[in-house]
Amino acid sequence: MFFASDNAGPVHPKVMQAVADANQGYAMGYGADAEMAKVRTQLRDLFEAPDAAIYLVGTGTAANALALATLGDPWQTVFCAPTAHIHEDECNAPEFYSGGAKLTLVGNADKITPDALRTAILAEETRGVHGPQRGPVSLTQVTERGQVYSLSELQALTAVARKFGLPTYLDGARFANAVAALGCSPAEMSWKAGIDAVSFGGTKNGCLGVEAVIFFDPAKAWEFELRRKRGAHLFSKHRYLSAQFLGYLSGDLWRDMADTANAACARLAAGFDTAQGIQILFPPQANIIFADMPRALHQRLHDGGATYYITRGTLEGDDPDEPLTGRFVCDWSIQNAQIDRFLDLLG
Template identity: 70%
Template sequence: MFFASDNAGPAHDAIIAALATANRGYAMPYGADPIMDEVRAKIRTIFEAPTAEVYLVATGTAANALALACYAQPWQTVFCSPVAHIHEDECNAPEFYAGGAKLTLVGDGAKMTPDNLRSAIEGEETRGVHGPQRGPVSITQVTERGTVYSVDELRALCDVAKSFDLPVHLDGARFANALVALGCTPAEMTWKAGVDVVSFGGTKNGCVGVEAVILFDPDKAWEFELRRKRGAHLFSKHRYLSAQMNAYLTEDLWRLSATKANANCARLVAGLKEAGVTFLHDPQANIVFCSFPRAAHQRLHDAGAVYYVWSGALEGDDPDEMLEARLVCDWSLSETQIDQFVALVKPA
């Protein structure tokens, strides 16, 4: 019963098999391997973007930070939500790789709105040389609270950014989960909505460790290559990144894995609703934020189901006190594991 993170699950067998195949013989390094040519072609086809440039890195932080650095000058600010991964979980990497560009937090929730984005943008470039200048907008899809922007919501945010001539970055660590939830195409969720660059995640959805940076403006390609090398994220044995991404894109594995993860989450949510659990955010993909009594948390821990994130003290005098929990489903969870967890949450 492991609900701590979709980072924690196993890699898909097809990914491991692709790595084993790539391990035979020799291949040119630094992204010159022939598998990377297949990856580039597949992503261009999937995203309906024949001129897009595609690069691979091993972590989501590298993907976000290097992508944003190509669009943010050191004297600019990046607009993002207050719970965005680039703000809460990347140790100032975007600021570091951009040479000091700051972050401006937009609104007070996981989702930005056009109105609060416009207000935040208008609040900058008000002090001339003394203040930060306006830089890119970064949108997280799926959000860090498990919610999903609709295509119309994405387009509305991009429209605001474009009205100020600002580029848009999409943090798609859970890109596939959002896409499956919306039932749209990759193009509709990115460049057709106004996104300039996307971090297309693989690690959380069945890969060992690979993320693609997709630049819809090929003029940024050389700068990204330089920044990736200078930032120590250009793999010499690149074929092992290529092999993962190639297998991920083959026979729709990326969609199928996300579909399974989202279905697991839907089963979990249905069971928790029957148990009377309170949801803090509407679960739309594979992440749940909810509250249930301390007594239920204690039952879970007594049964060994300790692999999830909770807040508050497990020990306490009030068994009915509500403690928050964050539960994440990956593709590999079984229905049995989900049902066992729900059974322990239900009052005895």
């Protein structure tokens, strides 16, 4: 009954086998391995983007920070939601790797609206040389609250960005879960929706640790390569990143795992809907649920062994009815029996 994070789940055996298969003899380093050539071809086919520049890095923070630094300048600001990972969970890495670009928080929710984005953009470049200049727009898909932008929502946001001549980056740490939730293609959820660059996450979806960064404008390729090297994120034994992605892409494993995680989340949400005293805070559209439960119910879950999920608030307290927020994340490996056992503890 582990719902703390999809970061904590195991590596899929097919991904692990792909790494083992690559662990034979010698291979050129720094991305010149034969496996990377295959990954590049397969991702271009998957995204229907034959000219895309494609790179692999080891972490989501590296993907976000290096991509945004490539898309923007140090004197610009990046527009993002206040809950965005680049704002709350990356220790100012985007600011650091960009050489000083700041973040402008848009709206007050996990999903940005076109009106809020337009208002935020218009508020910048009002002080000439004294203030930050307008820079990239960063969207998170799946959002940090487990919601998914529809294709039309993405298109509306990128249209606003384009009107001001700004590029849009998609933080796709859970890109696969969003594609599975929308029933669309990677192309439809990226460049066809107006996205200029995207990270295609593997770490949260059954890989050891690998993220693809894809620029649909290859003119950005050389700068990203320089930034990746200068930022110490170019792996010498790169073939082990490539091998992970080969296993991930093989037979659409990436999508199968995302389907499984999303289905598990839907099963969990259905159980929450029928339980007493639980309020789901955001529509659980992919593999994450935020829900308020009374302290007494959280205590019962923990006493029953369901200790591995994130709780916001103190379990110890005098008021058993006080609502505390829990975050529950499903990964590809969760079993229905585990979910049902957890739901049985709800009473």
